[in-house]
Amino acid sequence: MQVLPWPPAGWWRKTVSENDSVLRVEDLRVHFQGKKLVKAVDGVSLEIKRGEVISVVGESGSGKTTLGRTLVGLTRPTSGRILLDGKEIRIRDRKSLKGLWRRAQMIFQDPYSTFNPLCSVYDAIAIPVRKFDIADSDAEVRRIVEESLEKVGLNPAEMRGKYPNQLSGGQRQRASIARALVISPEIIIADEPVSMLDVSIRAGILDVLKNLNEKFGVTIIFITHDLAVADYISDSIAVMYRGKVVELAPSDALIEAPMHPYTELLLRSAPRLKGVRRWSETQDLMLKEVPSEFPGCAFYPRCPISREGCTFTEPDLADVGRSHLAACFVRQDEAKKTGNR
Ligand SMILES: Nc1ncnc2c1ncn2[C@@H]1O[C@H](COP(=O)(O)OP(=O)(O)O)[C@@H](O)[C@H]1O
Ligand SMILES: [Mg+2]
Incomplete structure (x- = not known):
């Protein structure tokens, strides 16, 4: 019988490394x-x-x-x-x-x-x-x-x-x-x-x-x-929406400045959090009916910042600045215009 050392060497050390x-x-x-x-x-x-x-x-x-x-x-x-x-x-x-x-x-x-x-x-x-x-x-x-x-x-x-x-x-x-x-x-x-x-x-x-x-x-x-x-x-x-990751960021950055409109929506429904940005629209987006299959961005039917192009293809996760990745055409374009900062 193979006996493994307990605990294995190195197991107890916190070793966060950027590339590992x-x-x-x-x-x-x-x-x-x-x-x-x-x-x-x-x-x-x-x-x-x-x-x-x-x-x-x-x-x-x-x-x-x-x-x-x-x-x-x-x-x-x-x-x-x-x-x-x-x-x-x-x-x-x-x-x-x-x-x-x-x-x-x-x-x-x-x-x-x-x-x-x-x-x-x-x-x-x-x-x-x-x-x-x-x-x-x-x-x-x-x-x-x-x-x-x-x-x-x-x-x-x-x-x-x-x-x-x-x-x-x-x-x-x-x-x-x-x-x-x-x-x-x-x-x-x-x-x-x-x-x-x-x-x-x-x-x-x-x-x-x-x-x-x-x-x-x-x-x-x-x-x-x-x-x-x-x-x-x-x-x-x-952040996951309908089987896809729509935003990925360090926790602080995501909570303080969400970039994907869905993350903003989630944050708004978590009243305990500080620094919540408010929508100008006040109706309950969560109740909007969503068709099950939709060409383009899956969040489009609920999205308050959407534009016409959002319905053609699906956005991939991409750099939108401030160490965020977001799958949102609007945010990605904004980041491009401002040089990603
Ligand atoms: N074993 C399964 N067979 C069929 N559908 C499933 C199965 N497991 C999950 N689903 C469906 O997959 C979707 C995602 O479910 P789930 O992963 O449990 O989501 P979450 O944990 O975010 O609530 C749901 O629509 C759910 O009904
Ligand atoms: Mg679950």
Whole structure:
């Protein structure tokens, strides 16, 4: 049996580097064919840097969960490429996918979905340790499980013999983070991990994730519909709309000066945030009817700054200045006129 050192060398060091991409996706598409074709993810290209926290935000149905699941190999993409450390994952090859699972783990919105109710919390967290042959004895398995519990602020002695239903909501989500953490993944994808929890315990869970990033250098992809949470936790934010990333920028820049009209709309519906710019239009854009297939920019039917050319072709993400990338023809033209500054 192969015994991996625990924790692996270098795992605990925060090593954010400008050019060091750990995960990269190129033109990723995930289409579901039911009665109707659903383009859940439709041409996403992203580069995730080692040691960064990146949030993916967008309203319900924009494809965040599907993107997250695809990035850890739980959903198979229709097309596109996923590269881990510059090496392409062969998405049709189980062994290659297993390599991705070993290094990228997902935390789900509902911690109950992580646990089998008939399996103790200890045993559940031990499963990945055994599956990936990380320990060479039962004592070693136990030590690793306990270390993982401690990392998320749970008392191992208190958790011993407990079943998932005997834990509080916050403890259960911490335990599900411990389960993701137990194989010391380099990447954690957290899908709305606090949205089902009581407001009073959310900050504690966010801090567990923040701490994993700062102390252990774990790269975190944080999925949320809440820009305030994204602002709190992340270095950069990607905004998704209808399966596409429409804006990507450092968190501060995105919150202070959103460039894509959709991001502005999201910010306006998050009243807790400072520096919110107001639309001159006051009607509720979110309620405007949107045709399901539309040539040109998908945001056009809702967009208050649109112009005729927006309906011809789809905009790609491009530099619009102030370290923002945005998929908006109007903003891209403005940036060109002002020399990108
Ligand atoms: N397994 C699936 N089969 C068919 N359609 C799906 C499946 N998973 C997600 N979808 C559809 O894909 C779209 C994006 O869903 P999802 O990724 O869950 O978005 P979000 O997490 O942003 O709410 C939705 O229209 C959803 O109904
Ligand atoms: Mg979701």
